[in-house]
Amino acid sequence: MTTDESITIRTATDDDWNAVALLDAHAFGEHQNAEDLAETQILTNSEHFYLAWDGETPVGVAMHFPMSVTVPGGAQLDASGVSWVSVAPTHRRRGILRSMFTQQHRALHDAGAPLSLLTASEATIYGRFGYGPVTEEVSISLDRRFARFRPEVAPTTGVRLIETAEAPGLLPDIYHRWQQQTAGAQPKPPIRWERFFADRENRRGGLTALFFMVHPDGYVAYRRGRNPNRVVVQEFIAITDEAYSSLWQVLVGVDLADTIEVQQSLDEALPFLLTDYRLPKVTAHHDTLWARIMHVEAALEARTYALDTSLVLAVRDPFLDAGGTYSLTVTDGRATCTKVESEPDIELDIDVLASIYFGTHRARLFAAASRLTARNEESLHALDQTFGTDRPAVMGWGF
Incomplete structure (x- = not known):
């Protein structure tokens, strides 16, 4: 070529x-x-x-x-x-x-x-190739000196500090259990675990070597920085709410640090654990994982759905011509998807379908932006509710 x-x-x-x-x-x-x-x-x-x-x-x-x-x-x-x-x-x-x-x-x-994934250095490049953003993160700065947990928050249980040599025997299993239940997360290859635990100098960004704290259902890997004194979280993985709360309580107790810096998904419970829910400051908001749907039928039949419905989707794909008109029928949360020749209830580009596929972004917002067209309000409501998820997707590791 x-x-x-x-x-x-x-x-x-x-x-x-x-x-x-x-x-x-x-x-x-x-x-x-x-x-x-x-x-x-x-x-x-x-x-x-x-x-x-x-x-x-x-x-x-x-x-x-x-x-x-x-x-x-x-x-x-x-x-x-x-x-x-x-x-x-x-x-x-x-x-x-x-x-x-x-x-x-x-x-x-x-x-x-069925899917192709990437992370984008610039937001304007990959939409033309059918990729849409599917996970979002915010960067948080928390002044730990003023952090107080609400009286309803259960006391810390199960968290312990571990030596670096112990981490390879514990963290991969916890990550695997978290990844299996977290939309958007990918298995981490053994070679990437080796890089993580090698903790080479060129990966530290001028900060210390990694510290680890572990819960049976979660872990935090973090570094320390000076001038200013801070904790910089590299990975915060929590399978359960109890693990999330306990790890945060211990992390806030780290001495000789003024702030904690962490990247997290959009709907974390941290503000509501604290007496001052304004204390975690959002310093940045950015996309992480992008996806392109390569085979519409296989992708749509793989996930579960929040609402049983029947819709006809006209999917445009000007890059690879992998689109078409599809009948999507959801019964008991599972879908069947077949190509049809029918009048569509919904018309959208394949990058928009990718963005709503993982549940982080809602169909109604794309309709408001004129990037999705619905036959009527009932069809738009059905699509928006059907593709909705309890929690937004979270990327596992950057590649």
């Missing part, structure tokens, strides 16, 4: 890893060290990299690797993790990204995984 007379797209070979590393370094401002590059080679192989070349010069890269993700209801759905996407600054706006993505996503479609 070519983008113009000089640019050629091909899959990589084992001899191309230096070219891949060079493009990645310029795109994301960090040179890959030998350990990081070796870990990536374990997650994938050179044939899953698509490289753009201008003669003998590498000018673009996109890769993917197999993974799975929890969808609403707890099913583990096959997916492709797209990553390391970049175009050299010398070759912008020449159609290189679209050409790489076209070749890559045709292969992903043929491979059969």
Whole structure:
């Protein structure tokens, strides 16, 4: 495949890893060290990299690797993790990204995984390729010196501080149990656990090595910082409300720190555990996981739904032409989905379908933004309620 007379797209070979590393370094401002590059080679192989070349010069890269993700209801759905996407600054706006993505996503479609996932460095890039944001996070800063827990909050139980050497034997099992019940979360590959526990200096951001506290149903991994004195949470995993409350109470008790910094999903209970629910300050709001639905029937039949209903969805996909008109019938929370030739109740682009699929974003908001059209109010209400979930989706790990 070519983008113009000089640019050629091909899959990589084992001899191309230096070219891949060079493009990645310029795109994301960090040179890959030998350990990081070796870990990536374990997650994938050179044939899953698509490289753009201008003669003998590498000018673009996109890769993917197999993974799975929890969808609403707890099913583990096959997916492709797209990553390391970049175009050299010398070759912008020449159609290189679209050409790489076209070749890559045709292969992903043929491979059969119902979903493709990525994390986006910029919010304006991937909608044109059918990706929509499916998880959201807020960054929280909490002044622990003024944190007091409400009298109704149960006392702390089950939390203990552990040595770094003990963490590899405890955290992966807790994460696995959490991931299995959390929509949007992916299993963490063994090589990523190895990177996490290796805790190399270049991953610390000028902070200390990791500290760990563990509950039977949760854990917190955090670092300490000086000037200002703070606790910076790297991972906060809680399977139960009791674990969440207990871990927070212990975390707030960490001495010689003024603030606690943490990233969490939109509906965490922390403000309502405290006597002053304004104390946790939101310092940033950002998307995390993005998804594209590669096979509509398989994806829609995999999750569970909040309301039994019958709707006809017209799904537009200008990138891969994977859309169509589908009859979605939900009975006892489970769906059957088939292609039909009927007048639709709902019309939407495939990126919008991805965004409402995981339950974080509501159909009604897309309708208000003129990105979703409903035949009538009853159809919109049914879609909005049917795809709704008890809690928004949460991404497991960044890739």
